[in-house]
Amino acid sequence: MKLPTRRFDALIVGAGGAGMRASLQLAQAGLSVAVLSKVFPTRSHTVAAQGGIGASLGNMSEDSWLWHMYDTIKGSDWLGDQDAIEYMCKMAPQVVFELEHFGMPFDRNPDGTIYQRPFGGHSMNFGEKSVRRACASADRTGHSMLHTLYQQNVRVDTQFFVEWMALDLIRDADGDVLGVTALEMETGEVMALEAKVTVLATGGAGRIFAASTNAFINTGDGLGMAARAGVPLEDMEFWQFHPTGVAGAGVLITEGVRGEGGILLNDKGERFMERYAPNLKDLASRDVVSRSMDQEIKEGRGCGPHKDYVLLKMDHLGPEVILKRLPAIREIAIKFANVDPIKEPIPVVPTIHYMMGGIPTNIHGQVVVPKDGDSNRVVEGLYAVGECACVSVHGANRLGTNSLLDLLVFGRAAGNHIVSSNVRARTHKGLKADAGEPSLARLARLDAASSGESVAEVGNELRRTMQSHCGVFRNQQLLAEGVQKVMEIAERAARTAIADRSRTFNTARVEALELDNLIEVAKATIVSAEARRESRGAQARSDYPDRDDANWLKHTLWHRDGNRLDYKAVNMKPLSVEAFPPKARTY
């Protein structure tokens, strides 16, 4: 069946920070752009970012982009690509100033400049001491940024397809990407959206884990689409545990709390980070702090009746700082932890937060795959930006504030690259009549299934399995069992059934389609983690406790076809400065 088709120069899947920064660039250049989103743009998960955007403005302490670059490479445990990291850190001040010109309500210093706070892993002079680099809008930086970007897109009249879910990439025999199939949620219609360029900006996939700071919509749709279309996923074993999720609820408490002077305490009231990271202490990078917290809990120094969390103390900051700089954190603590942080500490545990891996790209956002001996061959017509992409600036562990920065820098870069590639003059290649078949087959299976397991059941089983087999500390036995279980769950996911038969806003159908994507992300994650026999950044293996640069200083590529892995070199050549060779990582 030939699907109804609409044509655009460029198509962006996802209306979070990265997608809307890219669309702004394209719409300003006068291209016909469509932005697809499962939710109204300001509901995208960028809205939940709290602490700040990293940029070496030097407004409150001396800073340089080179220090930012070094911190990011060290934070990545040397798995980040140094060309991309240099580009991002050098561009950072410019994209922040642009955002300010767009109307972003940054907090201000007495001299009128943008307020900046310290953040984990960010330092002055190559690790010497903490630096003020995180450009903040109270503790609602993501909200302010997402709304500002949406506002600018309203100004340039970007065309949004709101509550449309992208289903599959359309690739032709040459391997070129020609657009996507998509489901309009309100009507249940399936359509082909044809474009000369498709940009995936679908964000993260934290919902493969049971306890996550991520929104329900973070189901890795772009990654599932890429994997099904034969694009490998890079470095998927690296998932960041944010040190401070509210115990039991998973809701994020920004690192900005520690940036403003908050500290972590164990059951003895001891500031235990002094032992693990004597220099930066509570502001060491996230993998280090999360592991330290887990260690404290494992050794019986956790708090509460089950000794299963630690405390984040901030009452000593005083009500004025809390109400001015951290008002939303106070709101969350009161609502989700029953404590007023002006008086009492917040119970926190390390919680899944961010996916360092993703769809492999170069610094223009073009998707690259291994082909004919070239490990970075461009896939024509396909870009990926933001959390769903792996460019790779975060390597094995992302620094706080570098995610919002990544969205701005690479959303903009992809937009500029598309504009400069003279998209307008090119013609559409045209879709074959059967281009929509894979998507229609997925939908037909769901429509035909009269009995089967529920999507919620299979999804919950996947989340529980990932949580217990692919957590903060990993080992061979746990991972090998986990791989087995995830593969079995994947089989079950192909036999689910839904009771909802309506065409209109069928959320059960959407959740079933999302489960297909979660499965791909979970497989990629646990298979990659099982194979990597070393500890680096967020991948901590108790059976291989050390980093092994001789064997593992390389990016993982997981291929869905055959559940197969291969590897590619880390780019250790910056664009203009000397490389930073690997060394021991202490904070």
Add this chain to the structure above:
Amino acid sequence: MKFRIYRYDPDHDEKPRLQEYDIALDPHDRMLLDALIRLKSVDDTLSFRRSCREGVCGSDAMNINGKNGLACVTNLKTLKEPVELRPLPGLPVIRDLIVDMSQFFKQYHSIKPYLVNDTPPPERERLQSPADREALDGLYECILCACCSTACPSFWWNPDKFVGPAGLLQAYRFMADSRDRDLNQRLDNVEDPYRLFRCHSIMNCVDVCPKGLNPTLAIERIKDLLVKRTV
């Protein structure tokens, strides 16, 4: 826990109905959204929007025991049983608790919700004093959930003509921004018996805002600016 939930599927129902549910909750189910997700795991036809589950994305606004609010930050302990859930009032229902928000966003878009400043920007940030920045507090935090506008009788009667509390709060957010250069046009844009002056200060908007914002106050400030402009 007992619930009565508004159900309507245009594909199968001739008219809306209230469906009763009684479900055993888990001790970890804290917020109304947790209960809704548990209900959906039993009855997957129950339809509602949700995303961040922490009160920042604005997806899960609904009418809860007669008052608009966000399901994800409404503690179950505060609710009288049976908990009656209805879609936001005054907007067309698409299905169950999902409403068509086009009219709401159309009004938001009508106030030019973006900074206007045509002077060439400096190389660095435009400077803004902390006091000028503070003027935006209580305005920029809006999450566009529509709890306020759909609690406002003036918006119910004239959704096509009255901007509504959410839109007017944002209109004032840009009037109040020291970096904006469009105050006169912004005032012209709302100086109208319907667009602005349908607000009769009954303050339903303030009562329901899940973020504790005060659209009525913002509307008063706009009126003050209009008065100031004429003298």
